[in-house]
Amino acid sequence: MWASAVLLVLLGSFGANALDNGLARTPPMGWLAWERFRCNVNCTADPKNCVSEKLFMEMADRLVEDGYKDAGYEYVNIDDCWMAKQRDANNKLYADPERFPSGIKGLADYIHSKGLKLGIYTAYGNFTCQGYPASGMHLELDAQTFAEWGVDMLKMDGCKQMDRHTMKKGYPQMTKYLNATGRPILFSCSWPDYERGAGIPINYTLVAENCNIWRNYVDIQDSWQSVLSIIDYYAKEQDTLVPVAGPGNFNDPDMLIIGDFSLSVEQAKAQMAMWAILAAPLLMSNDLRTITPEYRDILLNKDVIAISQDNAGIMGKRVLQNPDGIEFWLRGIPKQQGTNREWAIAFFSRRKEAKSFTSSFKDLGLPADKVEGFDAYDVFSKYYWGYMPPDANFTVTIPPNGVRLIAFGQAE
Ligand SMILES: *[C@@H]1O[C@H](CO)[C@@H](O)[C@H](O)[C@H]1NC(C)=O
Ligand SMILES: *[C@@H]1O[C@H](CO)[C@@H](O)[C@H](O)[C@H]1NC(C)=O
Ligand SMILES: *[C@@H]1O[C@H](CO)[C@@H](O)[C@H](O)[C@H]1NC(C)=O
Numbered sequence: 363m364w365a366s367a368v369l370l371v372l373l374g375s376f377g378a379n380a381l382d383n384g385l386a387r388t389p390p391m392g393w394l395a396w397e398r399f400r401c402n403v404n405c406t407a408d409p410k411n412c413v414s415e416k417l418f419m420e421m422a423d424r425l426v427e428d429g430y431k432d433a434g435y436e437y438v439n440i441d442d443c444w445m446a447k448q449r450d451a452n453n454k455l456y457a458d459p460e461r462f463p464s465g466i467k468g469l470a471d472y473i474h475s476k477g478l479k480l481g482i483y484t485a486y487g488n489f490t491c492q493g494y495p496a497s498g499m500h501l502e503l504d505a506q507t508f509a510e511w512g513v514d515m516l517k518m519d520g521c522k523q524m525d526r527h528t529m530k531k532g533y534p535q536m537t538k539y540l541n542a543t544g545r546p547i548l549f550s551c552s553w554p555d556y557e558r559g560a561g562i563p564i565n566y567t568l569v570a571e572n573c574n575i576w577r578n579y580v581d582i583q584d585s586w587q588s589v590l591s592i593i594d595y596y597a598k599e600q601d602t603l604v605p606v607a608g609p610g611n612f613n614d615p616d617m618l619i620i621g622d623f624s625l626s627v628e629q630a631k632a633q634m635a636m637w638a639i640l641a642a643p644l645l646m647s648n649d650l651r652t653i654t655p656e657y658r659d660i661l662l663n664k665d666v667i668a669i670s671q672d673n674a675g676i677m678g679k680r681v682l683q684n685p686d687g688i689e690f691w692l693r694g695i696p697k698q699q700g701t702n703r704e705w706a707i708a709f710f711s712r713r714k715e716a717k718s719f720t721s722s723f724k725d726l727g728l729p730a731d732k733v734e735g736f737d738a739y740d741v742f743s744k745y746y747w748g749y750m751p752p753d754a755n756f757t758v759t760i761p762p763n764g765v766r767l768i769a770f771g772q773a774e
C-alpha cells in the first residue's frame with residue numbers, strides 16, 4: 363500500500379488548461395484579515411482592531427519589519443466589510459470613507475511602497491456575507507475598479523442572494539473581466555465550497571481554468587477542532603483534490619490561525635506542517651502586532667516554508683492512518699533548490715499523549731532498494747539525523763495533537 367501511495371504522490375501533478383495569468387506558481391503567502399478581525403467596523407469603540415486602512419498599514423509594517431516579507435509573505439488582504447453601504451453615483455464600489463480615508467487606491471500605494479501586494483474582497487451575489495454591496499450584477503465594472511486601484515489579488519466569496527447553480531458561469535465571467543483589465547490579479551474563488559454546500563457537482567477542471575486558488579470547505583475558526591475537521595475533509599477528498607493542484611492552481615484549506623487565541627505551540631506547528639504538506643496558501647489571520655515569539659518562529663521557519671513553496675507544486679496526501687490516532691502524510695518536493703530533499707513526511711497525531719513510533723524508511727514503503735541511504739532533517743527541532751541506511755530503525759516521538767515534520771532525500 364505504501365509503495366503505490368508514494369508513486370501516486372510523485373505522479374500527482376497535472377497540467378491541462380490551468381489559468382494562465384502567471385500568478386500563484388507556488389502557494390501564495392501573506393496575511394488576510396477575516397478570521398482574526400471579522401466585521402469589526404466600530405472604530406470608535408475599538409480603534410486598534412476595527413477594519414480600517416490603519417489596520418492594513420500596521421500589518422504591512424509588521425510584515426516588513428519583523429521578517430515575514432523576507433520569508434515570502436507578500437499579500438496584505440482585505441476581507442469583508444471594507445465597502446461603503448452603497449455604490450457611488452456611477453455604480454462603482456468605494457471604501458467606507460471614515461475607515462478608509464485614503465481610499466483603496468491610497469492604501470494600495472502604501473502597500474506597494476513597502477514592496478508588498480494588496481488583496482481585496484467581494485462576493486458573487488448582490489451582497490457580501492455581511493450585507494455590504496457585492497459584485498453579482500457588476501462583475502465587469504468591479505474588475506475594472508479593482509484594477510484601477512492597483513489591487514493584486516481578489517477573493518470572490520459566494521454570498522448572498524445568488525443562485526449557486528449560476529456560479530459555473532459567473533466565476534468564469536469574472537476571470538475574463540479580470541484578464542481584460544490587463545492587470546495580473548490573483549483570483550481566489552469560493553465557488554467550489556458553495557457548490558459543495560449545495561450538493562452541486564464540482565468540476566475542478568473548470569475551477570482550475572478560472573481560479574488560482576479556491577476554497578473547498580467551510581471557513582476556519584479559531585480552534586483545534588476546526589483545524590482537524592479541515593484536515594479530515596482534505597484526506598477524504600484527496601483523490602479528487604491532489605490531481606488539480608499544481609503551479610498556478612492550489613486548493614485552499616483557509617487561513618493560518620497560528621498566534622491567535624486557541625492553538626497550543628505544538629498544534630500551531632501541526633497546522634503549519636499540514637498546510638505545507640497540502641501545498642496550501644499560507645495566509646495568516648492573526649495580530650502581527652502582538653504575536654509572541656514562539657508562534658512567530660513557526661511562521662518564519664525557513665524549512666517548512668521551503669516545503670510549502672517547492673517549485674513542483676505537488677500537493678501531498680495522507681498515506682496511512684493507524685487506528686491508534688497516528689497518521690503519515692507525504693509530499694513530494696522533487697525540485698527543492700540547493701538541497702537533496704525530495705520528500706516531506708508529517709507524522710501527525712490526534713492522541714492525547716505523546717507517542718513513540720519506530721520504523722525505517724524501508725518499512726515506510728519509500729523506494730529503498732535503489733537507494734543506499736537517506737539524509738533526514740527534523741524541521742521544527744532543526745535536528746539532522748544524518749546518514750540513515752534504508753532499513754535502519756529510527757524512533758520519533760510525536761507530541762499529542764501535534765506533528766513531527768521530516769524533510770529527507772537520498773544521501774549524497
Ligand atoms: C460604537 O461603539 C460606541 C462605544 O461603544 C457606541 O457608543 C456606538 O453606538 C457604536 N456605534 C455603532 C455604529 O454601533
Ligand atoms: C440581484 O439584484 C438584481 C436587481 O435587483 C436582481 O434582478 C437579481 O435577481 C439579484 N440577483 C440575485 C441572484 O439575487
Ligand atoms: C490573459 O489571458 C491570456 C491568455 O490566457 C494570458 O496570456 C495573459 O497573460 C492574461 N493576462 C492577464 C493580465 O491575466
Ligand SMILES: *[C@@H]1O[C@H](CO)[C@@H](O)[C@H](O)[C@H]1NC(C)=O
Binds near residue numbers: 565567571
Ligand atoms: C468540466 O469542465 C471542463 C472544462 O471546461 C469541460 O471540458 C468538461 O466537459 C466539464 N465536465 C463536466 C462533467 O461537465
